[in-house]
Amino acid sequence: MSMANSRRALLLKRGCFFWGRRSFSTLPQGTAAPSSSSSQDLINFEYQHSAHNYHPIPIVFSQAKGSSIWDPEGNRYLDFLSAYSAVNQGHCHPKIMKALQEQAERLTLSSRAFYNDRFPIFAKRLTSMLGYDMVLPMNTGAEGVETALKLARKWGYEKKKIPKDKAIIVSCCGCFHGRTLAVISMSCDNEATREYGDQVAGFLFEPIQGEAGVIIPPDGYLKSVRNLCSKYNVLMIADEIQSGLARSGKMLACDWEEVLPDVVILGKALGGGVIPVSAVLADKDVMLCIRPGEHGSTFGGNPLASAVALASLDVIRDENLAERSTEMGQELRNQLAKIQHQFPNYIKEVRGRGLFNAVELNSKNLFPISAYDICLKLKERGVLAKPTHDSIIRLTPPLSMSSDELQEGLNAIRDVVEHDLPKLQKTKPQNSSSVSHPTICDRCGRSLYGDI
Numbered sequence: 001m002s003m004a005n006s007r008r009a010l011l012l013k014r015g016c017f018f019w020g021r022r023s024f025s026t027l028p029q030g031t032a033a034p035s036s037s038s039s040q041d042l043i044n045f046e047y048q049h050s051a052h053n054y055h056p057i058p059i060v061f062s063q064a065k066g067s068s069i070w071d072p073e074g075n076r077y078l079d080f081l082s083a084y085s086a087v088n089q090g091h092c093h094p095k096i097m098k099a100l101q102e103q104a105e106r107l108t109l110s111s112r113a114f115y116n117d118r119f120p121i122f123a124k125r126l127t128s129m130l131g132y133d134m135v136l137p138m139n140t141g142a143e144g145v146e147t148a149l150k151l152a153r154k155w156g157y158e159k160k161k162i163p164k165d166k167a168i169i170v171s172c173c174g175c176f177h178g179r180t181l182a183v184i185s186m187s188c189d190n191e192a193t194r195e196y197g198d199q200v201a202g203f204l205f206e207p208i209q210g211e212a213g214v215i216i217p218p219d220g221y222l223k224s225v226r227n228l229c230s231k232y233n234v235l236m237i238a239d240e241i242q243s244g245l246a247r248s249g250k251m252l253a254c255d256w257e258e259v260l261p262d263v264v265i266l267g268k269a270l271g272g273g274v275i276p277v278s279a280v281l282a283d284k285d286v287m288l289c290i291r292p293g294e295h296g297s298t299f300g301g302n303p304l305a306s307a308v309a310l311a312s313l314d315v316i317r318d319e320n321l322a323e324r325s326t327e328m329g330q331e332l333r334n335q336l337a338k339i340q341h342q343f344p345n346y347i348k349e350v351r352g353r354g355l356f357n358a359v360e361l362n363s364k365n366l367f368p369i370s371a372y373d374i375c376l377k378l379k380e381r382g383v384l385a386k387p388t389h390d391s392i393i394r395l396t397p398p399l400s401m402s403s404d405e406l407q408e409g410l411n412a413i414r415d416v417v418e419h420d421l422p423k424l425q426k427t428k429p430q431n432s433s434s435v436s437h438p439t440i441c442d443r444c445g446r447s448l449y450g451d452i
């Protein structure tokens with residue numbers, strides 16, 4: 001008996017009927033469709049049947065529109081995370097949904113073995129919008145980063161004449177570029193390489209570090225990076241996957257210092273929160289270091305993704321989302337600063353650019369209350385935000401959020417700080433802290449915990 005057959009026999013004995021890998025008999029009737037299950041059932045299913053690689057806030061998204069989310073019980077929440085800035089245009093934007101539906105009915109996939117009639121239009125639009133010669137399309141952000149690294153190494157060997165297998169990419173303390181092996185070995189890691197010199201092919205950085213807690217670089221940082229990269233013939237590679245596409249109040253966060261990186265990586269909001277689309281932009285002298293067959297992806301540049309990305313870019317432009325982000329972000333920080341002024345024992349810092357913001361808590365004073373506990377309270381008051389590290393709450397609502405919705409969110413934040421925190425401090429046992437004990441980076445002293 002083959003291995004597959006013996007496994008099937010075993011499962012039949014246990015009362016499970018398998019067709020491929022799908023079970024038809026383990027769930028009670030009527031619980032398979034998410035909308036007919038309660039939030040608690042769904043959370044339990046996920047806990048039992050999915051890897052525990054996240055630690056979500058216990059709310060189940062069932063429906064969404066703009067900045068509003070509804071759970072299966074019909075409760076409404078305001079989104080203050082935007083799927084880590086993938087939903088800059090707001091949930092289920094009608095123009096993006098229309099593009100998705102129309103394209104889905106016509107053509108979804110060609111693979112790059114052939115041409116399709118959407119990708120070239122998207123490539124032309126994106127490159128002319130951002131001022132680069134060429135684009136290499138991928139799907140997820142992490143793939144975009146991998147592509148940029150591969151490109152930089154190829155450029156290093158071919159153009160900079162770095163000796164074989166010696167090319168180095170320098171990255172930053174506190175960086176986050178996704179979860180693939182290449183980038184996690186670069187992320188703030190004690191074992192990471194520290195060599196420099198003429199073997200450096202690229203400098204990879206986030207113009208605003210999101211996962212590290214919305215760290216804004218000091219004024220002049222981006223210009224200095226540009227100058228150093230030009231001086232030492234190193235590719236300046238900006239990971240704008242989270243900071244780009246109007247999130248920080250400019251189309252790219254590098255625009256704050258009018259700096260043009262050699263390579264830009266985009267993702268998240270490029271797919272309008274609908275479909276994964278990522279892209280690496282560069283000029284010809286860099287991009288043409290990749291030749292046919294050396295890199296690609298079956299789904300990269302697919303017509304469905306290209307149509308959605310075109311509509312996503314249209315919405316950012318037509319609805320002036322960059323300007324909105326600047327104005328709303330300023331309003332958000334002004335009001336948060338007032339709350340901080342009133343409760344300095346609880347809030348250490350409010351920082352951000354555009355609608356890319358964070359509140360850093362005074363964790364010593366708040367112990368044993370963590371940012372996660374506060375996010376649970378925010379959820380009870382109808383606002384969905386996510387902690388990054390133990391003491392930072394990121395606030396990144398959709399850029400299409402209305403002023404009234406922003407105010408609604410701010411009222412909830414104020415209520416949590418004013419009313420819930422004092423109560424929590426009194427009631428939460430000192431030994432029940434959800435504050436974790438991170439390893440510390442020996443380069444920058446920062447905690448090495450990612451955003452889980």
Ligand SMILES: Cc1ncc(COP(=O)(O)O)c(C=O)c1O
Binds near residue numbers: 084179210239241
């Ligand atoms: C700056 C940055 N780079 C890369 C990534 C990875 O993107 P993805 O999760 O789509 O692979 C992220 C995701 O949060 C990010 O914030």
